[in-house]
Amino acid sequence: MWKDSCGHFGKQSNELKELLLEIYQLLYAHFGPRNWWPGQGEFEIILGAILTQNTSWKNVERAINNLKEKNLLQPEKLRKIPQEKLEELVKPSGYYRQKARRIKDFLEFYFAPPISGKIQNLKKIPTKKLRKMLLEIKGIGPETADSILLYALGRPVFVVDAYTRRIFSRLGLVSEDIGYEELRKFFEQNLPRKVSLYNDYHAQLVELGKRYCKRVPDCKSCPLSSIKLCFEK
């Protein structure tokens, strides 16, 4: 096996593209559609993306429900409440002081030009430029930015997380220390540029990771074991 300049291990491009689709199909057949973030508003999804940083979704739901109960799931309202109040409400999601600050930082960005508090203005910005703007906000790193782009705004950006890296390095398809950008390009260059596919693929990988690809892998019952790619360690 050779290693190319992008850091992933050798497979002919066509072979790789088929393999990535095959993996997705196996996951889909096994878990069914994940339906991540269906029918929610953009702003709620953005909050979720921030709140879920290194945190289980269950805890994020508690935080979001707190905000929902107080009818605060709107940027105008969240902007007005003091940070200490916001901290109390998002507490169940952990890192609550940081996260309250990050939400406030995002709101500052959101209400400043060129967005000026209007979601239509946000939607107008081209993906590449918007990604850059999001990354300039303190507390929004690559995964959070890409989650916002994909799940809140429907942009064709593949979201990469710790599970993605772990799963694909164990499959032997990429190096285990591949960087975020490289890994994202690995998917974007080898998958059809389709938002619905990116959306569900990432969600499937998270599901697989949670169940079978923790630090100690459970490769025997892993749905990918049928293609003999899952290393047993």
Next chain:
DNA sequence: GACCAGGCACATC
């Protein structure tokens, strides 16, 4: 009680 979760920023070498 240890380990983990849909990361990120910052310090230090």
Next chain:
DNA sequence: GATGTGCATGGT
């Protein structure tokens, strides 16, 4: 550029 650490609640 790589590696280490703080942040914090709640589940297994």
